[in-house]
Amino acid sequence: MTELIRVRPDAELDDVVDILEREGAVIVEDLADGVTLKGLWNDLGPVLDAANHCERGYDGHRTRRVSSLFARTPHLTPVVMQPLYLGSARRIMQKPVHMWVGRSRVEVVPTIQISATQAIQIDPGQGKQPLHRDDSLHLRRHPGPASRVQLMLAMTEFTAENGATLVIPGSHHWDDETPPRYEEASPAAMPAGSALIWLGGVYHSGGANTTDGPRVSLTVSLDLGNLRQEENQYLAVPRDVVMTYPEELRRLLGYDRCPPGVGWFEMQDPHMVLEHESLEQARAAAALIGPEDR
Numbered sequence: 001m002t003e004l005i006r007v008r009p010d011a012e013l014d015d016v017v018d019i020l021e022r023e024g025a026v027i028v029e030d031l032a033d034g035v036t037l038k039g040l041w042n043d044l045g046p047v048l049d050a051a052n053h054c055e056r057g058y059d060g061h062r063t064r065r066v067s068s069l070f071a072r073t074p075h076l077t078p079v080v081m082q083p084l085y086l087g088s089a090r091r092i093m094q095k096p097v098h099m100w101v102g103r104s105r106v107e108v109v110p111t112i113q114i115s116a117t118q119a120i121q122i123d124p125g126q127g128k129q130p131l132h133r134d135d136s137l138h139l140r141r142h143p144g145p146a147s148r149v150q151l152m153l154a155m156t157e158f159t160a161e162n163g164a165t166l167v168i169p170g171s172h173h174w175d176d177e178t179p180p181r182y183e184e185a186s187p188a189a190m191p192a193g194s195a196l197i198w199l200g201g202v203y204h205s206g207g208a209n210t211t212d213g214p215r216v217s218l219t220v221s222l223d224l225g226n227l228r229q230e231e232n233q234y235l236a237v238p239r240d241v242v243m244t245y246p247e248e249l250r251r252l253l254g255y256d257r258c259p260p261g262v263g264w265f266e267m268q269d270p271h272m273v274l275e276h277e278s279l280e281q282a283r284a285a286a287a288l289i290g291p292e293d294r
Helices: 013-023 034-050 083-093 134-138 247-252 270-275 279-287
Strands: 025-028 063-066 097-101 104-108 112-122 148-154 195-199 215-224
Touching: 013 025, 013 083, 013 195, 034 063, 034 112, 034 215, 083 112, 083 148, 083 195, 083 215, 112 247, 134 148, 247 270, 270 279
Parallel strands: none
Antiparallel strands: 025 195, 063 112, 097 104, 112 215, 148 195, 148 215
């Protein structure tokens, strides 16, 4: 069992990227401040209390899950925009890709996007979740370039006894024929407000809760912009709520075009839909843009 590396929020981005690419996971202590945590609890706590336990064994029969978080709370914004998380995701995934277009060798840089959001409450009596890789969602083969960088924010203290996320450091370097074992996993023990950041190819799972209190967290994943989002953010977050967020977050929610051309609207940047009162106005504006501007 290898102890997970811990850093402070003022750590150098280069160092955090190096840790993630080498170990696959890192704990950032005090990633969210008290004001952010309180806001998240006020918005999401009652929703979690009202949620039923999951029906599928994989999701946990003693686990409550709530999605569509950007429609439920504005307090998730500073968590996603935290420089070590968003910065690492951009550095690790937004790497230039070369291709030939006719006789020209073109370099493009992909975008990234928010893929899935969930608040998760592991109640007493929940057993260990099966070890898995989150990027298997996109049928990825390993080892290979990272296509997901994920964050788990501790809303309550995480301990080995109450279900702290189990992580196998370095497992993103493994091939697809090497099975994971719990004996190789380390618990991401951390106080409330701290966060685990890990790559999509790392084997991990929810731990078993053998205490008499719940373990509560929320998770956000950032994926490459050319992949389909795990959670359909266009349905999860109403337009009027999307409009309350800054442009960078709107684009992270999917209102962006990934080079060389994934996600366009009328052959234009889809963010223009949010810049007009209606879809019809946006379509009319797109029609006025000449071929030389496309």
